[in-house]
Structure formats: structure tokens, C-alpha cells
């Protein structure tokens with residue numbers, strides 16, 4: 001049984017201009033211990049798909065799927081109470097803007113503690129010990145001192161480490177990372193990616209990496225889903241995708257990488273769109 005199995009996921013938003021189809025029948029499967037990258041340009045429906053899975057879309061979204069199972073549990077029919085037991089514990093998510101994701105009014109230690117209080121039976125000193133252990137595992141120096149810091153007193157990279165600590169606090173079986181390095185400096189990006197992959201390998205959890213960056217895909221993924229305008233264009237193992245892309249859109253994405261440039265100007269995806277028929 002797969003960890004997460006989604007069939008024919010569709011999401012439509014009710015907007016002032018009428019219904020808008022953000023996702024049009026996409027399948028996703030992730031196994032324990034696997035890293036799935038979902039790649040595509042802005043607006044391709046990567047975040048919407050995972051927010052739908054987490055039950056985090058607004059009421060204006062109509063979500064349908066033929067199947068949406070997490071460890072055999074049907075996420076479509078879960079009560080709000082049962083869902084809260086799964087989401088944030090067995091499935092957790094980190095987002096693009098680490099500083100905005102943390103509450104500026106509370107120390108990072110307090111915020112980590114709140115996560116542990118909600119989802120575990122730990123109390124008092126056990127909570128503090130676990131916070132220090134978590135901060136150590138995500139590479140925050142002087143964790144005992146830093147737990148009293150407010151988010152604005154930490155760098156973007158450190159805040160993302162705190163978000164990762166919060167996401168892994170309850171030892172999730174699946175972690176969804178939505179553009180986790182996009183808002184960070186290039187040098188920090190690599191460190192955060194390495195940390196995520198290391199944590200994934202140590203724990204054996206499934207990891208879904210949402211990204212628009214083929215470099216991130218190459219660094220992290222076992223398998224890749226390429227999305228464009230709410231549809232799946234291609235799904236392949238990471239080596240196959242880079243060596244032998246089948247879909248014109250995937251070929252266009254790969255041609256737009258700086259290392260594949262041949263002329264004076266980098267090609268863009270739209271250079272390929274008409275010829276490729278997408």
C-alpha cells in the first residue's frame with residue numbers, strides 16, 4: 001500500500017469572474033521513504049494539489065477525487081476531528097516564507113512547544129528537552145539559548161530550520177515541502193535541501209518537494225511529476241526525466257536551464273509552447 005494515493009484530483013475555485021479550474025484530474029502516489037518532486041511553473045497547480053490534500057483550501061474551492069487515501073485512510077470522508085489527528089502529525093507541511101509562517105509575537109521555543117502540546121503527550125521538562133533535541137537535529141547552533149529568540153532575531157535560513165523542526169516534531173510519515181528554499185539565499189538553499197534529504201533518509205518518511213526549480217529536482221527527487229496549467233504533463237524517475245524527457249513541456253523546461261543554453265539568449269518555455277502543442 002502506498003503512503004499517499006490520489007486519483008483524478010480536481011480543484012475548481014469559485015471566483016468573481018466565474019469558475020476557475022486550477023487542477024484538472026491529476027494522480028499522485030508517494031511511498032514511504034520516497035522523494036516525489038512536483039515541478040512546474042507558477043500557476044501550474046502544485047500548491048493547490050497539496051493544500052487540497054491537507055484540507056487547507058478556502059471554502060471557494062470545490063475538490064473532487066476518485067481516491068484520496070493516506071495509509072489506506074480515505075481523506076475525503078474524514079471528520080474534521082479525525083482529520084486534525086492526521087494533518088499536522090502524520091502529514092505535515094512547510095512553506096516558502098519561513099519568517100511569515102512563524103508567529104512574530106512568540107519565541108521559537110514557545111511555538112515548537114505548542115506543536116508538541118497539541119500532538120504529543122509530553123509535559124513540562126520533557127517538552128523543553130524535545131525542543132532542544134529538535135533544534136539540534138535541524139542544525140541550529142546553541143539550541144538551548146536560541147529557543148528564547150523571536151523569529152525576527154533569526155535569519156531566514158534559521159527560521160526555515162525552525163519550521164522544519166516544527167514539521168518533524170511529531171515524526172510525520174509524510175512531509176510536504178512547498179518551495180522550501182525559494183525565499184532563501186542561494187548558499188542557504190543548498191544547506192536546507194541537504195537537511196531535508198538527510199532527515200528524510202534518517203526517518204524513512206515520504207517527502208513531496210514542490211518546486212519550480214529543476215536544480216532542486218535533480219538534487220532531491222527519486223520521482224518527478226511535471227505539471228502545467230493544472231494537468232500532469234509527465235511522470236518519470238529523476239534520471240529518466242533528465243536523460244530522456246518525453247513530453248514537449250518537460251523538454252522546454254530542461255532547455256531553459258542555463259547549463260543547456262546554446263545561443264546568446266536563454267530559451268523560455270513559451271518559445272517551445274506553439275511547436276510542442278501545449
Ligand SMILES: Nc1ncnc2c1ncn2[C@@H]1O[C@H](COP(=O)(O)OP(=O)(O)OP(=O)(O)O)[C@@H](O)[C@H]1O
Pocket residue numbers: 013015020022040041042043044045046047048049058060212
Ligand atoms: N484561493 C484561490 N482562489 C482562486 N484561485 C486560486 C486560489 N488559489 C490558487 N488559485 C489559482 O490556482 C492556480 C494554481 O495555483 P498554485 O498556487 O497551485 O500554483 P503553483 O503551481 O503552486 O504556483 P506557485 O509556484 O506560484 O505557487 C493559479 O492560477 C492560482 O491563481
